[in-house]
Amino acid sequence: MWYSKPIEEVIAELSPDPARGLSEEEAKARLQKYGPNTLKEKKRKSVFQLFIEQLQDWLIYVLLVAVVITLFMGEYIDSIIIMAVVILNAVLGVVQEVKAGNAIEALQKISSPKALVRREGIVKEIDTENIVPGDILILDTGRYVAADARLLDAPNLQVEESSLTGESVPTAKDATALLESQIPLGDRSNSVFMSTLVTYGRGTALVVATGMQTEVGKIASIIGEEVEPKTPLEERLDHLGKMLGKLAIGICVLIFVVALLQGRDLAEMFLISVSLAVASIPEGLAAIVAIVLSIGVTSMSKRNAIIRRLPAVETLGSVNIVCSDKTGTLTQNKMKVVKYFNLDGEVTVEHGEQNTASADATLLAKAFILCSDATYDTDKEEGTGDPTEIALLMLGDDLGLDREALSATSKRQNEYAFDSERKLMSTLIEEDGHYTVYTKGAIDNLLTICTHTREKGQVVPLTEEHRQRYVNATESMSGQALRTLGVAYRPVDAVIAPQEMEKDLILLGLAGMIDPPREEVKASVDKARNAGITSIMITGDHKNTAYAIARELGITDNPGQVTTGQEVDELPKEVFRDRVNNFRVFARVSPEHKVKIVHALKSNGNIVSMTGDGVNDAPSLQAADIGVAMGITGTDVAKGASDMILTDDNFATIVSAIEQGRNIYNNIRKAVLFLLTCNLGEVVAMFITLFIGWEAPLIATQLLWINLLTDTLPAIALGMDPSDPDVMKQQPRAPDESFFAGGAGMRAIGGGLLIGGLTIFGFWYGYYEHGFSPFDDAVPVETLENARTIAFMTLVACQLYYSLALRHPTKSIFQVGVFSNRFLIGAIVLGLLLQLVIIGVPVMQQAFNLQMLDFRGWVTVIILGVVPLVLNELFKVYLRARE
Template sequence: EMGKIADALTQAKDEETPLQIKLNQLSKILSFIVLGICVFIFVFDIVRAAVVGDAITLSSTLEFFMVAVSLAVAAIPEGLAAVVTIVLSIGVTKMSKRNAVIRKLTAVETLGCTQIICSDKTGTLTQNKMTVVDYRGTDEKLLATAMALCCDAEIQEDGTVKGEPTEAALVVYADKLGLKKSELEQSFARVGEAPFDSGRKMMSTVHKTENGFVQYTKGAPDIVLSLCTSAYLDGKKVPMTDEIRTAIADANKEMADQALRVLCAAMRTYKEQPSNEPQELEQDLCYIGLAGMIDPVRPEVVDAIKECKNAGIRPIMITGDHKDTAVAIAKQLGIIDDSHTAITGMELSKMSDEELDANIERYSVYARVQPEHKVRIVQAWKKRGMITAMTGDGVNDAPSIKNADIGVGMGITGTDVTKNVADMVLADDNFATIVSAVEEGRRIYDNIRSSIQFLLSSNLSEVLSIFFATLFGFTLFEPVHLLWINLITDCFPALALGLEKGDPDIMKRRPRNSKDGIFAGGMGIDCAYQGVMVTVLTLVAYVVGIMMASPEHLSLAQVFAVNDASDASHLIHQNGMTMAFLTLSMSEIFHSFNMRSRRQSIAKMGSMNWYLVGAMALSLVLSTAVIYIPFLSKAFDFAPIDAREYFTALLLAFLVIPIVEIVKLIQRKANK
């Protein structure tokens, strides 16, 4: 059996998350674009030099190559990998504080597009605090004795109960009737047993008595009752009749409809000790009675189910309980309204994989299921292209957890095997914690997209600035300038965007399609126009810088002709380059505030992102320092511009906010 589980685990493949897939695609696209632009610019410079009659020397060729390198530096978002990793790590820390322990970093993002949550009932949707509240039978003390002896739970000396919750409830039930298990075991010593098995759905124990041996069996009412040939009624054993069997089945359904978990007890006597083989023990039984226990639903789960449905996520309940009990609890929780959406494991076993794939959307409740059924359920939903989460606690649940897009292990009741294959472990075994994790996953993905859009639009502006400067025949930035902007000016705001609190209505929208690309929803167009906008402002800053540095008014043609070897022209060019650098740096900083929301106005964002304010202050200080500290200014070949030029560059940079606000307003009206 362990080998079967191990084989099932090895059959489950580790798949990349949607974000990993999209980022890999993006990196390939960027690589080809960068190489194409570099080759084009390098060849363009050589051809232009040949056309105008300039000598193509090793020095000039190296200069052309350095321009191409500048474009490569500008095009590659060096901070993207660090930003994504750090944002995911911070998200993991936040989730752990909400009892969701993430074992795989990439699972954070996958949670954000979860469409199906398949959850065990006991302990996850319910409190796992079983209490016997009803019984059906003519001898309650005999029923309680059978239930207490045919289980492994025990009441400790300090009054606490050690054992599985269902069995613990049975021992407490007997204790309240004055039947202490420790005393019962002295009178009825256990000499044999057939342990509980999820396939048989029952357990049997054999006890030595003064008159021989007695066997007690407890388990699923429908299974145990099918093995009974007699019944213990009114103090005597009578043959089982169809009338008695029907009455017992009706009592079972009545209790199950009240959301009670029902167990049936039966007995059998022997003169000599029987073997421990289940097929020999569990036949020709005498029915004793039914015990109905309640496992109250977690109050917070009802709201979590509503939140799931509002968010377009479908909750699925999986349980070993009787179908009627499962339906009653599912209705209490709001998972279903119609009992026709429930199916049993036996019905599931009769379905082929093709039939299940075709009908999977019909069912929201699975009762009397085996662990192997959970694997089929997960695979059927995944074939529909649904991102599926599956919970589990037992060793047999490991394959289904491994197969799910998000495997969720139980921190309290879960086995080590289950926890080790899970992507996420619930420290409180609570379904509501899964929903909280999904919300956090959505927020993180939104923030990562904002960071990506910010970085790509910023890098596009750098590429276009260098590209057009090269076409006009002058050098706008050196590679070191662009590295400074990418690693210092861009990274801090991108990280701050990853810490946004998120849209308050984030759980009122449907899950995103996992097949959607990075640029879905018009993000590609946004990156393009925002990159062009910053490019225009940067080139304007260069022109203004040259004109403000020149003692006399220059025509546009003269402006672009100043990039020559003379000292005066170099100083003028230096001034323009410094203003362009400051404008580009700060326009990207100001643009990061636009990226707090792709469509919402900054004025309506509510609480301020103080991390972003800090990033802006830090970037402004560092950008100013590199211009005005002498040894840094010299290393970067910057001119110490005056206050008028400095604030002119900042004003040009600030224009990105009103421009994007106007575009957002148009986009909002268009969406309406």
Template sequence: MQKPYFNLSPKETLEQLGVTAGGLTGQQAAQRLEQYGPNRLAEGEKKSWLAVFAEQFKDLLVAILIVAAIISMFSGNLESTLVIFAVLILNAVLGTVQYFKAEKSLESLKAMSAPSAKVLRDGQRMEVPGDQVVPGDIVELEAGDLIVADGRILNSWSLKVNESSLTGESEAVEKSRDAIEGAEVALGDQKNMAFSGSLVTYGRATMVVTGTGMDTQLGRIASLMNETQQRKTPLQKNLDDFSGKLAVVIMVICAVVFLLSVFRNGMGVLDALMFAVALAVAAIPEALSSIVTIVLAMGTQKMARQNAIIKELKAVESLGSVQVICSDKTGTLTQNRMTVQKIWADGTLTPGTDLELANDAQRALLKIAVLDSDATMNAESGAGVGDPTEVALVQLGNYFYVDAPVYRSQHPRLAELAFDSDRKLMSTLHNTDDGPMLYTKGAIDVLLDRSTHLLTGDGVVPMTPERRAEIEKVNRELSENGLRVLAFAQRPLPEARLLTLEDEQDYTFVGLISMIDPPRPESVKAVAEAKKAGIRTVMITGDHKVTATAIAKQIGIFEEGDLAVDGVELENMSDAELDEKLPHIAVYARVSPEHKIRIVTAWQRRGCIAAMTGDGVNDAPALKKADVGVAMGITGTEVSKDAAAMILADDNFATIVKAVLNGRSVYANIRNAIQFLLSGNMGAILAVIYASLAGLSVPFQPVHLLFINLLTDSLPAIALGMEPARPGLMDQKPRDPNASMMDKPMLSHVFGQGLMIGVVAMIAFYIGLAQGGAALASTMAFSTLTLARLFHGFNCRGTESIFRLGLSGNPYSLMAFGTGVLLLAFVLFVPALEGLFLVAPINGFQLLCIVVLAFLPTLLIQLSRVIRGK
């Protein structure tokens, strides 16, 4: 069995790939391009617009409406037929448009292979498009290059690569050509491999390509995304469940009404069918899906104004029921930049900003930090360029007005020994006022062992065991707080010359500088607010467990009794063990993309609605798997943004909490809108059933009910979606995602309020029947039902009386009511519309009866709320 490439020597790798040191020939490259295909990521399966459009008609309620339209057509009621089909086509078009606004994650992943690459072919250096690179190509890498394929390092000159797009960690990784012997190791330890999507930040190298397209680490992530299935939101589940049950109930009731009409009342088949059609149209809330979509869309607009950009409408509702936020650390909870925290010199541990430059030891420490680094600052943007650790050191110098380029020109570098992970040191030789001076920074254990003296404010003193123990104690305390510690030392040399490894000894130890990727200030407050709202925040990171735990404690994520596990521990856990420990694990460290998906899945397995935040390519599969994927808008990669359902335009973790509040408000508004629609429909259903049982004529024509459902009902329902958030929403725990929206209180409200509306509609029907016959009766019943439902919109704004809610608290409800009344007036009093809507003329007395009867249910409901409130 072939060993992994990182376990082969460079020579063995070239032999295995069948390539010479001069690279592939042009013919070989063409053959391999045909064999392996372009260096691109596979595209997901795409549906045609016709197939998507056809899927919109699979719903059982839609099938019932189609049957109703056909029956209406055969009964000679062409107007109803046309209106029903128009409604169905409109809803299908809206659903199709929403589908094609779906995610484009794989397209963004594929786009990362687009940059060009410098390759050796036929012994010549040439530049080719990234998608033309094939296995066996020898690629030259330089600082600033985006690596377009996976490859084995052949030669390296101080190469450092930023793999944050894959690992999520901002610190550059050193690469070398030394083969790693033994068993396969983790991604972060494959130091002789370079990976597609990574950025060269320092040095240069040559590598031989070992994998392209879907055979890369980036391709593996793409495969995970293809395999990941998104879950339906609680609202979708509730509505699907409700629609299915409603469809069955409608069919049963329609069948019963038809049979009663024919066999009990002796009604003709066509007339009985019209009763069944009227009942079906009355029962089906045609505008429900459109209303929900519109309310969600309005919620997204409000969130966008608060820097939360919603890509998928369903994410708005899911946010309202989020129970756990699985948050990436780097760049999400933290600032994604290294920052100096505390320094130790001359026996004193102080914040970095409190350096005393009058102290020889502390001044020397700052001097070494600036000179023994290669980072620079962009003069225009102020951003650091180079290794994040060295950027932090240069920024420390800037704080004390030490301009790195100027200072380095005053103390020119004469020679250097680049950083090496085996030595764990970097050394540079400089001209100083005291002659040639060797400055070194690196791991404290290595540098302390090579130090014979210590620099103090009073001069150089011998390094005694007691002084060494004090330095080790300080290092231990800093490390336990999650800080990365660098040691600094110096050594005078007799003359300027090339450096050798033997020069890195007999040092005078100068001091320590600790640094950390600091938490965002707003993260602490946001985590506390989330906790108050009953939402658990969990940190998921590729960082060390000690560092991650320290950050989590600062932010408030990790508390007494919580656990922190790393990727190895997680790998060794069975699903049952993970499920048992899951509620207590606050920090996951050193995790892979597969681990992130497993963590999110574990929370979902517990029935929780899980959100996942992230900014790197490695986060994309988990962002897609989560109920709500949240990407960073500023620091996030395009892949993470496309995989997410929500993007934070300000990269502010606190914005998530605002989005949760809006999500809860939107859900409450949708629930109120659904209650409004169903209670109104219930009134129509009960009226039709009563008329059938009483042997009366049909109280409403199908066109009447469609007018109500699509026009006069839609406006108040949309207005309910604009209701402002109620105080105390964030003091409540997240709602149970498995709890049905149609619970007993809501069903009782729907039936009770619908019964009152149905009763007044039938009273109006009897008045019209007595004064002018079936046509007038139908007109008065239709008018009363319409106006009663418009009044009922005020009842559904909340559970309190309108006096507490405030009539002007939601001006949109007043506008909706006024527009609805105007539309009804057009139908009743514009002669051209009388024939279309099958209405009869009414006089002043009949109009007064309609208004009084329509207002009666709202009056009774409001009086009961006032009494209950007192």
């Protein structure tokens, strides 16, 4: 057992050099040997299993019974057609499920977590699946452990292992411990395990097991398959489908009873009733929604927004407040020190050049470097860690310090990790047998724990005058939109506990860093404002710095809209709740303030999006309606608590995601309304004609064909409609708004009645042009087939053309672009071609009881087919004029 062996023996067995790690060649070889560091995914259903599932519906069972009955009746062609339609419908369902599954699988790969490893002497971030036994893992606060590993060093390391042990209290780790071979998992203090979370401190560890060989992998191998829960949107549509299904079945039963009272052929009416039930129930809703969601979400991921939870797509359309961190989200996250201050005065730094520096300035830069967890390769211009710390390393380069030599002569013996309450970080460094504490953090907090400072190369007591000079320098830099960070030190005689470090410190000075605003953010803030969305900046920076950036980005131009975390704490809860909508900038806030802000905003009826990247941001991300984690700087905890991850950490991506979310929801709505309108048209045509005593305008096979034609390709094509460029000129959608809001329900009913009425008229005209009436008793078979052919062609033409009208509720098809949705044009053309095939090929004619139309019949079909589209376009003209 790895945990019961001396660390030297473990290193010898796995053969890495702890100082350099594995070479890339050796890592590739081990990846081939051990396989990827992933848990075995649950087995995907086979195509045959998916096909059988498509048939497991009681209406399909009734259709299969109908096949048997028609066979006994000698209606072989009807039997073949019904069976073919059932099989083809199942095949299309399988194709849709496979596509949706592939899209979601691709998303999971995109959002795979990262880990820090040391390879060839360089710390780099790689996908966790590429980690192999023998890798050197770098552990830091807020990061999930990527594999089972034996600790090499673990200063103050604490790991939350509840996912494995059930113990909610973080476990303190000790890299030097040598344990018995039978010790329980929860007591293995010299090891860390895959999927556990580093909550405090830092460390390095040697990977000893990956994938299914890890402790969590052993558990995963005995866990059964999970059932993927439906999203609220899918559940709502499922409920809608069942309700409409019951309504349709009721109408079909009524039709059958009417037919029974009218003395019609019961076998024929049984087939027609069952077929109408199948055609009128939008059983394709769930599959179409799944496919539109998955395609839309995959498209969003290509634009740097990874949706982790599908309900977020629906919620995005309702967001009216976006709370965003400043650093890296509103700004470029390319920090660089442009000024530093000590009691010798303020000095401007020329980045990338050698600056002359006094002894105190050199000591200041050295302190920043030794109190850092970041790395930076000057030649490759690549670094790992917090951008602020990287900027401080670059300051050392600019002031002429040799960081490699400094690293070789100094060794970290202890540390007091940063936390949001203290806003400080401290390290205990040994250099040539001498020990020094280095502390960096908010200058306000340093001033309270420093007793001395350096002036003209000498350590002197920190006077009130000195304090005021530091405060003035901080305010001056903040007014120039610079972020400030102070640093101090203290020589000590020996290794001391973390809690003893931050006392009686000697203040060295502070650095002023700039992080320029992203160029695209101002336009995004304006775009959000036009869409009824308020942008709010939340930052730990000084109030003046925050206001300067916010004003430049157009978030606010009123200092009265800026407040601080301390001011928030001073306000009673009810007062803050009443005033929270007035603020646009929250400065000097902690993660705890974020939660308070979210709750206050939500209590006023707002739908809130909140960004975060740290461990302590998880509560606010979970409290928000849409939690947004940073993909670059975000910790694994923040990503795990979020609904959406930004792979570029950019505010503009949030606004873009809201826009895409609105369009995805609108596309789903179009598909739903199209299906309901078409199905209603079929029910209206069948019910009214049979109720008044006419022959059925459509037979069972024709109904099933129409269902197959219109419930698949056109509906999916509508779900893939290009984005509406004006969607961000609309106000946010109410979260409880139904699909039928804004007159959509009445338009669906009106469209269904119109299509049904035109089908009935076409059926009547088929009699009329042959000199008969549908009320006549003795009508030639040719006349009935002619009438049914016109009704059949009219219904399909109406539905296919009407899909164009549903692309936008008020814009004409010319405004949205007739050919801008080539998928829909393709679906319409394919549908019309298939109609020509079954009416033009003699075998198909006979199978569907159709006949070739004469000139007047074709003219009737063409005119009636475009009527719903034309009337809808005229109604849009009226709506636009009224607006």
